[in-house]
Amino acid sequence: MMAKRDFYEVLGVSKTATADEIKKAYRKKAMQYHPDRNPGDKEAEEKFKEAAEAYDVLSNPDKKARYDQFGHEGLRGTSSGFDPNDLGSIFSHFGDLFGDLFSGGGGGFGSFGGFGGFGGGQAQKAVRRGGDLRVPVKLTLEEIATGCTKKLKIPKQVPCQKCGGTGAHDPQSIVTCPTCHGSGHVVHQQRSMFGVIQQVGVCSACEGTGQVIKDKCPDCRGKGTVRGEEVVEINIPAGVADGMQIRERGKGNAAPKGGIPGDLIIAISEEEHPVFEREGNNLYLNYYISFPQAALGAEVEIPLLHGRAKVKLPAGTQSGKVLRLQGKGLPEIHHRAVGDLIVNVVVWTPTRLSKEEKEQIEKLAQSDNFTPQPDKKARSFFTRVRQFFEDK
Ligand SMILES: [Zn+2]
Ligand SMILES: [Zn+2]
Numbered sequence: 001m002m003a004k005r006d007f008y009e010v011l012g013v014s015k016t017a018t019a020d021e022i023k024k025a026y027r028k029k030a031m032q033y034h035p036d037r038n039p040g041d042k043e044a045e046e047k048f049k050e051a052a053e054a055y056d057v058l059s060n061p062d063k064k065a066r067y068d069q070f071g072h073e074g075l076r077g078t079s080s081g082f083d084p085n086d087l088g089s090i091f092s093h094f095g096d097l098f099g100d101l102f103s104g105g106g107g108g109f110g111s112f113g114g115f116g117g118f119g120g121g122q123a124q125k126a127v128r129r130g131g132d133l134r135v136p137v138k139l140t141l142e143e144i145a146t147g148c149t150k151k152l153k154i155p156k157q158v159p160c161q162k163c164g165g166t167g168a169h170d171p172q173s174i175v176t177c178p179t180c181h182g183s184g185h186v187v188h189q190q191r192s193m194f195g196v197i198q199q200v201g202v203c204s205a206c207e208g209t210g211q212v213i214k215d216k217c218p219d220c221r222g223k224g225t226v227r228g229e230e231v232v233e234i235n236i237p238a239g240v241a242d243g244m245q246i247r248e249r250g251k252g253n254a255a256p257k258g259g260i261p262g263d264l265i266i267a268i269s270e271e272e273h274p275v276f277e278r279e280g281n282n283l284y285l286n287y288y289i290s291f292p293q294a295a296l297g298a299e300v301e302i303p304l305l306h307g308r309a310k311v312k313l314p315a316g317t318q319s320g321k322v323l324r325l326q327g328k329g330l331p332e333i334h335h336r337a338v339g340d341l342i343v344n345v346v347v348w349t350p351t352r353l354s355k356e357e358k359e360q361i362e363k364l365a366q367s368d369n370f371t372p373q374p375d376k377k378a379r380s381f382f383t384r385v386r387q388f389f390e391d392k
Contacts, residue, residue: 004072007054019059026055035087053084077195079187088126089185089200126184126208128259130157133252137266141273145305145330147238151231154264157253158228163217167224167257173215177206184208224257234266239333242270275303281330281339286346289313294347302343304328319347
């Protein structure tokens with residue numbers, strides 16, 4: 001941790017500033033560095049916390065006197081009633097001060113959320129969060145090519161209807177926690193050789209929420225949630241791949257006693273395709289043609305994920321010829337680029353022949369044209385392959 005800055009410097013006031021000037025200066029700093037206005041800005045958050053700590057001391061005549069005389073050392077053993085490292089604790093402690101500051105501006109405390117488990121409510125107590133749910137979804141390559149919508153029936157914890165998710169038998173059964181008096185925090189005091197050390201912790205009686213239930217709901221036994229299910233519609237974009245995850249915020253388990261629901265995580269896996277193989281966004285296909293088609297040339301229809309593509313094969317097409325059908329592969333996720341379909345042409349050799357077929361082929365075999373005569377290009381290809389393996 002950094003050395004503590006001078007509290008007057010933190011708030012930008014002189015040592016002779018009046019209580020009113022100190023209050024004004026603090027509100028100005030709190031507004032400037034408020035996390036609502038500086039989302040994700042760690043430095044602003046630190047300054048926000050620093051200002052709260054400075055104001056806590058300078059607004060208290062006793063602490064101010066100790067600080068003026070002995071500096072930071074003079075504050076040893078004093079308590080601030082809040083944890084300066086915990087934003088939630090700062091809000092519940094200084095909530096009144098901010099109240100009129102932010103109300104009406106749209107960024108008031110009521111709308112504060114999305115952070116460290118605190119948010120909403122009057123006094124920024126701890127908010128329970130429901131558990132995340134992970135659901136595997138298997139997709140075909142056809143679905144991946146176009147993107148799809150999946151309707152899933154998800155068994156999960158849902159808010160209890162009987163008590164409206166509160167866990168209480170009736171609204172009167174929800175009372176302020178007697179242990180922490182509703183603050184959600186308790187101060188532990190410990191004597192040590194340096195004096196009394198105070199630590200602020202979460203109240204275990206109410207788990208930091210500031211409220212306890214006297215008479216529990218009979219349906220959920222005070223939990224606020226019951227087992228149920230929800231039909232969730234998930235939009236899966238085109239181009240996803242095995243192992244990817246899609247997070248649907250707030251679609252997981254409901255939180256006990258009206259907290260924030262967890263997330264639903266969709267784990268994508270890919271069904272094996274009977275015809276195509278995938279590598280990245282390219283698709284691979286072995287396409288078989290007959291010997292007459294190879295020898296005479298043919299117009300063939302190559303299967304695609306959706307539909308077919310007509311391709312003219314020239315007479316004398318060799319087995320192992322590679323065709324690249326551009327843009328007939330899979331789209332890249334969130335991009336316009338589309339992969340290719342790479343077709344490996346294989347000439348099918350018949351495995352069963354009738355007597356007449358045998359005789360005809362034997363007659364054809366007499367011709368010199370049936371003796372393999374690979375051209376230079378084909379030979380150099382094998383040379384390249386050999387080279388490749390020798391270099392390894
Ligand atoms: Zn209930
Ligand atoms: Zn409590």
